Amino acid sequence: MNGVIGHAATLLALLIAGCGAAAAFAGGWSGNERYVAWARRAGFAVCALVALAFLTMEHALVTHDFSVSYVAQVGSRATPVFYTVISLWSALEGSILLWALVLSVYTAVLVRWSKRHAEPGGDPQLAYALGTLLCVNVFFLLLISWPANPFRALSPVPPDGPGPNALLQNSPFMGVHPPLLYTGYVGMSVPFALAVGALLAGRLSPDWTRVIRRWTMVPWTFLSLGIVAGAWWSYEVLGWGGYWAWDPVENASFMPWLTATAFLHSVMVQERRGMLKTWTITLIVSTFLLTVLGTFLTRSGVLASVHAFTQSPIGPFFLTFLALVLLGSLTLLAWRSDVLRSEGRFDAALSRETAFMVNNLLFAAFAFVVLLGTMFPLIAEATRGVKVSVGGPYFSQMTVPIALLLVFLAGVGPALPWRKGSLELLRGKFRWPTVGALVAGAVLAVAGVRAPLAWLTFVLAVFSAGLLVVEFVAPTVARRASTQESWGSALWRVCASNRRRFGGYVVHAGILVIAVGVAGSATFRREQEWYMVRGAVEPFGRYQVGFDSVWAAHESNRDGVIAATTIYVGGSVLTRLNPRLNYYKSAIEPIGTPAVRENLGEDLYLVLMAYTADGSHAMIKAIASPLVGWIWLGGGIVGLGALFALWPGAGKATPRRDAVAGPVRARARPAREARV
Amino acid sequence: MKWQQWAIPVSGVPVLALLAWGLTRDARIVPSPLPGKPAPDFALATISGDSLHLASLQGQVVLVNFWASWCLACRAEHQVLVDAAKRYRDRGLRVVGVVYEDSRDNALAWIKERGGDWPNVLDVGSRTAIQYGLFGVPETFFVGRDGRIIYKQIGPLDTGVIDQWVPRLLGTDGPTAPADTFAEGRSAGHVRLSPDFPTAGGTVRRP
Numbered sequence: 001m002n003g004v005i006g007h008a009a010t011l012l013a014l015l016i017a018g019c020g021a022a023a024a025f026a027g028g029w030s031g032n033e034r035y036v037a038w039a040r041r042a043g044f045a046v047c048a049l050v051a052l053a054f055l056t057m058e059h060a061l062v063t064h065d066f067s068v069s070y071v072a073q074v075g076s077r078a079t080p081v082f083y084t085v086i087s088l089w090s091a092l093e094g095s096i097l098l099w100a101l102v103l104s105v106y107t108a109v110l111v112r113w114s115k116r117h118a119e120p121g122g123d124p125q126l127a128y129a130l131g132t133l134l135c136v137n138v139f140f141l142l143l144i145s146w147p148a149n150p151f152r153a154l155s156p157v158p159p160d161g162p163g164p165n166a167l168l169q170n171s172p173f174m175g176v177h178p179p180l181l182y183t184g185y186v187g188m189s190v191p192f193a194l195a196v197g198a199l200l201a202g203r204l205s206p207d208w209t210r211v212i213r214r215w216t217m218v219p220w221t222f223l224s225l226g227i228v229a230g231a232w233w234s235y236e237v238l239g240w241g242g243y244w245a246w247d248p249v250e251n252a253s254f255m256p257w258l259t260a261t262a263f264l265h266s267v268m269v270q271e272r273r274g275m276l277k278t279w280t281i282t283l284i285v286s287t288f289l290l291t292v293l294g295t296f297l298t299r300s301g302v303l304a305s306v307h308a309f310t311q312s313p314i315g316p317f318f319l320t321f322l323a324l325v326l327l328g329s330l331t332l333l334a335w336r337s338d339v340l341r342s343e344g345r346f347d348a349a350l351s352r353e354t355a356f357m358v359n360n361l362l363f364a365a366f367a368f369v370v371l372l373g374t375m376f377p378l379i380a381e382a383t384r385g386v387k388v389s390v391g392g393p394y395f396s397q398m399t400v401p402i403a404l405l406l407v408f409l410a411g412v413g414p415a416l417p418w419r420k421g422s423l424e425l426l427r428g429k430f431r432w433p434t435v436g437a438l439v440a441g442a443v444l445a446v447a448g449v450r451a452p453l454a455w456l457t458f459v460l461a462v463f464s465a466g467l468l469v470v471e472f473v474a475p476t477v478a479r480r481a482s483t484q485e486s487w488g489s490a491l492w493r494v495c496a497s498n499r500r501r502f503g504g505y506v507v508h509a510g511i512l513v514i515a516v517g518v519a520g521s522a523t524f525r526r527e528q529e530w531y532m533v534r535g536a537v538e539p540f541g542r543y544q545v546g547f548d549s550v551w552a553a554h555e556s557n558r559d560g561v562i563a564a565t566t567i568y569v570g571g572s573v574l575t576r577l578n579p580r581l582n583y584y585k586s587a588i589e590p591i592g593t594p595a596v597r598e599n600l601g602e603d604l605y606l607v608l609m610a611y612t613a614d615g616s617h618a619m620i621k622a623i624a625s626p627l628v629g630w631i632w633l634g635g636g637i638v639g640l641g642a643l644f645a646l647w648p649g650a651g652k653a654t655p656r657r658d659a660v661a662g663p664v665r666a667r668a669r670p671a672r673e674a675r676v
Numbered sequence: 677m678k679w680q681q682w683a684i685p686v687s688g689v690p691v692l693a694l695l696a697w698g699l700t701r702d703a704r705i706v707p708s709p710l711p712g713k714p715a716p717d718f719a720l721a722t723i724s725g726d727s728l729h730l731a732s733l734q735g736q737v738v739l740v741n742f743w744a745s746w747c748l749a750c751r752a753e754h755q756v757l758v759d760a761a762k763r764y765r766d767r768g769l770r771v772v773g774v775v776y777e778d779s780r781d782n783a784l785a786w787i788k789e790r791g792g793d794w795p796n797v798l799d800v801g802s803r804t805a806i807q808y809g810l811f812g813v814p815e816t817f818f819v820g821r822d823g824r825i826i827y828k829q830i831g832p833l834d835t836g837v838i839d840q841w842v843p844r845l846l847g848t849d850g851p852t853a854p855a856d857t858f859a860e861g862r863s864a865g866h867v868r869l870s871p872d873f874p875t876a877g878g879t880v881r882r883p
Contacts, residue, residue: 300698302701319695319696326688326691326692327685327689327692330684330685334683381698531785
């Protein structure tokens, strides 16, 4: 029954999405509001039907309805309820169902928003955007209706299933990372649809640009959090003590993040000065293209990846979709290049526009380097017939210099004024941050930081952080002088007066914290492993690792072997850690769960590698990762900053002292836009 | 639209062509030029203190098995090897273990605990592993009586693979198999490379 309901719901949703898309384009073309109203209804209906399909699948999973093919593939009576619920996105078909759900929710939200936003007398770009988004829906609904249908009926019905992939039921992060990442990844469809709407309608107003920006901010925030959560998951679960391996799937999530970040910066230049229009639209189109390309690369078996799904028949479908989107949007960009002509021009080399330009070049170069590294195995095989794999050294060598420059710009960019900066102004702003960076550099050198790249990262981060502090402190001091408020309330009022700007600076601070965490953990990591007899204590840096015992535990979905260890520092007990190995019936090899003592200064990470059958010996690996916790902390700061910038009401910015009435500013901003 | 503008969308075509070509390939198959070629020779110290020259085993069927004590998949595989060595010993199967990226003490402790009476050599500096183009451990090369590699197993061995190849290799004296059966295989242990999501029907592919 579940299978019939789910499949019927997806088929109906597919039909309605197709009709809705046609209605939207007809409405945009003819200016007939009634067509657009039908397209809106279709948007809501698609969302309701996909939600029904999703809930039906959850119901089938929770009630162990093994007549549904997907349940038989990932379900198991022994799996705990939590992992059964999240096993919906543990394999290909279900992950596309989650994708379709997220997409349809975005569609419904866009429909709701567009109802309030629509101009009387028709709004072709809105209708076209809605049509485009519904077309994307059509594609994903087509996938789950046909080649990746999770609702196929099985006969005879198997009595039980294997349960989800063992790695995916080994950590609760599975419940967090994919939904966050998908909300970000899939959400990039909305700004793409809005951009295509503008190009089709042949007008890109500053208002519309602002709309695209806000619709990018939301998925960008989720994508950022999703990437950090994925890195944390990898760190906490996989037992190698790392968090990023430049795997194609990781790159697939990172490349759109890079182009979307570039977009969020270039769009400010476009809003302020009417420049870089083509570039900005290209970035948002590229972001969407990269999400489709990334999904294609990892779901079709074209590239080998630790995340790759089973070889499936969806490859040709994805390629067709990619071809349509790529050729369609490039043609559109070429056709409409006249609409995207620049209005302003650069006034001076020393200005924020320049900083944004450099920033954009760096992000674009970063994305290109990652794309090249990801695609290179394919290129090499096609041109030279050899199988190669591109590993960490390529990516590190190519990206670290770019990343260092971005760390530098994260502080310098905000410090530069629009149009033209004076050396005098800069001298005042740069004085203390420079002193701070020099002091930090000297202290680090004295403290024994000898790795040049890590040292440089730390110094640049201190410098940029100092510049950001100045951006907060200077207006607060000015405000206090005029209003006599307390420091706290003056700072809050200053920040609240321009949430987008100060939220952005908080995001920058978060990125600096992440940079410090990456540099520290990548450079100063130490590891060691021992074959230990029960009761043995081994020295490891400032710690002593004591192996107390191993024991076995039986759980419904797995058996575990757990090592008890005691960590001492200077003879007294610091903590007790229990790394374990888990045996799942669906996995040949045991899956480890490392035990981590998290600390902002340094994580201590223990892995149980092996043990003897009588429990007398165990092989234990210890990894010390300095500053790795800063990465997760930085991710949280990025999230908070983005939330602050996005909080409703953020549009009511008071004019800034350095604001210049460019062509964009000169336009009156409709009040309703405050709540995009 | 001017003709120059068409250059922009046309630039997307090679990318799409490359991806379409990629669809016809399977990225997971790592080809090796070794099957059909003579097994690279080595003379290395065994963990028990002797030395072993692979060429001295010419004329016999040899399984060259790369392993390490830190390798979890090797644990499951070891019992398969012990069984195979026992079952085919009388017919002349020889097993040679190559300890990859590991210490002598670890290897000795492993053998003491899990059994296995075949020689294990220490590949200090991984030079032999490089000669064999090792992708990871475990990996096993089936060497025929003529000293040529007939089959290469990526990932842990199972009894099925052993029984498929070893009797064929043992059965003849001359060239052991026609060239078109030179192959390489992989077992479910290629989880290391790409964890196939298990399905009810099974996803383990055999070429």
